[in-house]
Amino acid sequence: MGPSYHNYVGVAASPGIAIGKAFTHAGARPVVSQRRVSSARVEPERSRFTSALVSVAETVRRTRDRVEIEHGQDLAQIFEAQLAMLADAEVRDRTLQIIGERHWPAERAFAETMAGLCAAFEQIDNEYLRARVGDLHDIEQQVLTELSGGAMPGLQTLRSNTVIIARDLLPSEVAQLGRRLVTGLVIDVGGATSHTSIIARSLGLPTVVGAEGASRRIASGSRVIVDGDEGVVHALPTAPVLRYFRSERRRQLRRERDLSERRSLPSVTVDDFKVQLCANVDLPQEIDLALANGAEGVGMCRTEFLYLGHVLPGEQQQYESYRAIVEAMSPRPVVIRTLDLGGDKLSHAVDTSAEANPMLGWRGIRICLDTPSLFKTQIKAILRAAACGDARILLPMVSRIDEVRRARSLISEAASELAAEGIDHRADCDLGVMIEVPSAAIMARQFAEEVEFFSLGTNDLVQYTLAVDRGTARVANLYDPLHPAVLRLIREVSDSARDAGISAAICGEMASDPEAAVVLLGLGVMQLSVSSTAIPELKEVVRAIRLSDARELAEEALTLTSGAEVRHLVQSRIGPALRLARPARPAGERP
Numbered sequence: 001m002g003p004s005y006h007n008y009v010g011v012a013a014s015p016g017i018a019i020g021k022a023f024t025h026a027g028a029r030p031v032v033s034q035r036r037v038s039s040a041r042v043e044p045e046r047s048r049f050t051s052a053l054v055s056v057a058e059t060v061r062r063t064r065d066r067v068e069i070e071h072g073q074d075l076a077q078i079f080e081a082q083l084a085m086l087a088d089a090e091v092r093d094r095t096l097q098i099i100g101e102r103h104w105p106a107e108r109a110f111a112e113t114m115a116g117l118c119a120a121f122e123q124i125d126n127e128y129l130r131a132r133v134g135d136l137h138d139i140e141q142q143v144l145t146e147l148s149g150g151a152m153p154g155l156q157t158l159r160s161n162t163v164i165i166a167r168d169l170l171p172s173e174v175a176q177l178g179r180r181l182v183t184g185l186v187i188d189v190g191g192a193t194s195h196t197s198i199i200a201r202s203l204g205l206p207t208v209v210g211a212e213g214a215s216r217r218i219a220s221g222s223r224v225i226v227d228g229d230e231g232v233v234h235a236l237p238t239a240p241v242l243r244y245f246r247s248e249r250r251r252q253l254r255r256e257r258d259l260s261e262r263r264s265l266p267s268v269t270v271d272d273f274k275v276q277l278c279a280n281v282d283l284p285q286e287i288d289l290a291l292a293n294g295a296e297g298v299g300m301c302r303t304e305f306l307y308l309g310h311v312l313p314g315e316q317q318q319y320e321s322y323r324a325i326v327e328a329m330s331p332r333p334v335v336i337r338t339l340d341l342g343g344d345k346l347s348h349a350v351d352t353s354a355e356a357n358p359m360l361g362w363r364g365i366r367i368c369l370d371t372p373s374l375f376k377t378q379i380k381a382i383l384r385a386a387a388c389g390d391a392r393i394l395l396p397m398v399s400r401i402d403e404v405r406r407a408r409s410l411i412s413e414a415a416s417e418l419a420a421e422g423i424d425h426r427a428d429c430d431l432g433v434m435i436e437v438p439s440a441a442i443m444a445r446q447f448a449e450e451v452e453f454f455s456l457g458t459n460d461l462v463q464y465t466l467a468v469d470r471g472t473a474r475v476a477n478l479y480d481p482l483h484p485a486v487l488r489l490i491r492e493v494s495d496s497a498r499d500a501g502i503s504a505a506i507c508g509e510m511a512s513d514p515e516a517a518v519v520l521l522g523l524g525v526m527q528l529s530v531s532s533t534a535i536p537e538l539k540e541v542v543r544a545i546r547l548s549d550a551r552e553l554a555e556e557a558l559t560l561t562s563g564a565e566v567r568h569l570v571q572s573r574i575g576p577a578l579r580l581a582r583p584a585r586p587a588g589e590r591p
């Protein structure tokens with residue numbers, strides 16, 4: 001008997017239901033044979049090698065074109081660099097020479113050439129070039145796969161309605177997936193606030209992470225259902241299961257249509273308090289979606305997308321990207337977060353690898369202050385874009401007051417240099433800090449004297465406060481944004497901002513959880529920035545509750561001893577209002 005219906009319970013990382021055919025990307029690597037070939041095989045091996053180069057280049061070119069259309073030039077750059085490597089005469093000639101001299105098969109000769117090249121790159125005393133070793137490995141795998149008969153089909157061969165099942169995927173890999181073809185994602189590892197999950201949410205791809213064993217056991221081509229609301233993957237569903245999810249998906253689509261009709265309603269509570277709802281934006285292409293969902297501004301624009309390629313983006317390129325966002329949102333505000341590489345946000349152009357504990361390592365503002373030219377280039381681009389609309393600067397991963405002071409002084413230097421060059425810009429952009437490290441939350445009163453606004457980054461604040469990695473499925477049950485310790489820090493930040501007369505927003509993912517959003521409002525955080533697809537539902541929540549109830553509830557939450565108690569409190573106090581705003585799935589029909 002063949003395999004039958006089974007499911008995997010993981011972590012709900014991006015909401016919605018996807019029904020499609022699995023494409024299992026198990027990450028198997030082709031084996032390189034160590035044998036030798038006869039003299040008669042030398043020429044055929046050589047031409048097998050050159051055809052493989054041509055064929056891989058063609059595939060990479062198609063991926064580049066598709067990524068450029070769907071996500072823009074910045075992401076497509078990654079593939080430009082891969083094409084340049086495939087066209088490299090030295091690599092080709094050296095491999096052909098090894099095949100001829102040693103009578104090695106094409107795979108072995110090419111692997112030898114690449115090993116030499118990687119070793120040479122690793123010795124180079126230049127960080128950017130050293131960081132390209134990863135790309136050399138990538139190209140090597142693609143060519144070896146092609147030579148071994150393409151046993152591991154590339155993501156380029158996808159059909160429509162595909163659910164990608166992978167052991168792990170990098171945030172940049174998810175960003176490259178075509179939304180036209182890919183309908184859902186299942187990943188063996190990871191947590192809901194890892195960047196892979198965040199990008200999946202931005203793209204509106206239903207996703208389950210932490211679905212241990214899925215990539216080993218679900219065969220390519222089999223039917224799967226991704227339940228991104230409950231965090232469950234159903235493989236080989238029976239007819240009743242399939243019927244249930246098809247009908248649930250139809251219900252969700254109807255609900256999305258209803259919500260979009262209510263998009264222009266104001267986001268005010270029943271007792272008439274205004275709540276500002278903004279969008280977090282990870283890719284410039286998301287701006288249209290943000291506007292369509294009624295975003296009142298961009299609460300946090302992550303800028304790492306610009307640094308995914310192999311070459312650091314110049315001032316002009318960054319300026320054009322920021323200006324496009326600022327102009328599209330004008331007159332609404334756009335908070336541009338300066339480069340936050342490190343941790344799980346990796347770049348080909350800045351080498352942040354080889355740390356035992358990258359989440360506590362060289363990341364965010366630390367990289368920027370250690371590399372002033374990198375920071376000033378970005379700041380100049382932001383100051384120039386600020387001349388075209390309301391752009392503000394946000395510093396990530398700040399843990400010490402002197403980091404803000406040093407950043408401010410580099411910002412002044414950047415403004416003076418622009419002035420000296422006679423370039424149009426705005427020198428007095430508002431400057432804010434992310435409050436995402438406990439030291440910054442605890443010293444919020446001191447930080448409030450230094451900046452014009454706060455943005456609570458609870459994705460990191462929760463991980464650092466509770467010592468729970470945000471990207472590890474095994475401890476996902478301990479990652480608890482409603483933990484009273486986290487709530488007390490948020491209260492301190494919100495009170496400090498109010499007393500200093502500055503604003504405090506939240507841009508962490510917890511703001512898109514309706515129950516957590518009510519607590520945040522009760523704690524005094526009246527600006528919420530979330531993935532734009534979460535805005536319409538959040539507005540329904542705001543419109544269904546009284547701020548006075550939320551405040552009372554938050555006071556009580558601070559006295560409780562666990563996140564579960566806080567959630568229970570919210571449900572028992574304002575459960576009915578929340579259910580009205582966010583109808584649950586019909587009970588009783590679930591498979």
Ligand code: PEP
Nearest residue numbers: 436457458459460507508
């Ligand atoms: C956060 O830490 O909450 C945040 C918004 O930043 P990121 O998710 O990019 O680390």
Ligand code: MG
Nearest residue numbers: 436457459460
């Ligand atoms: Mg963060």
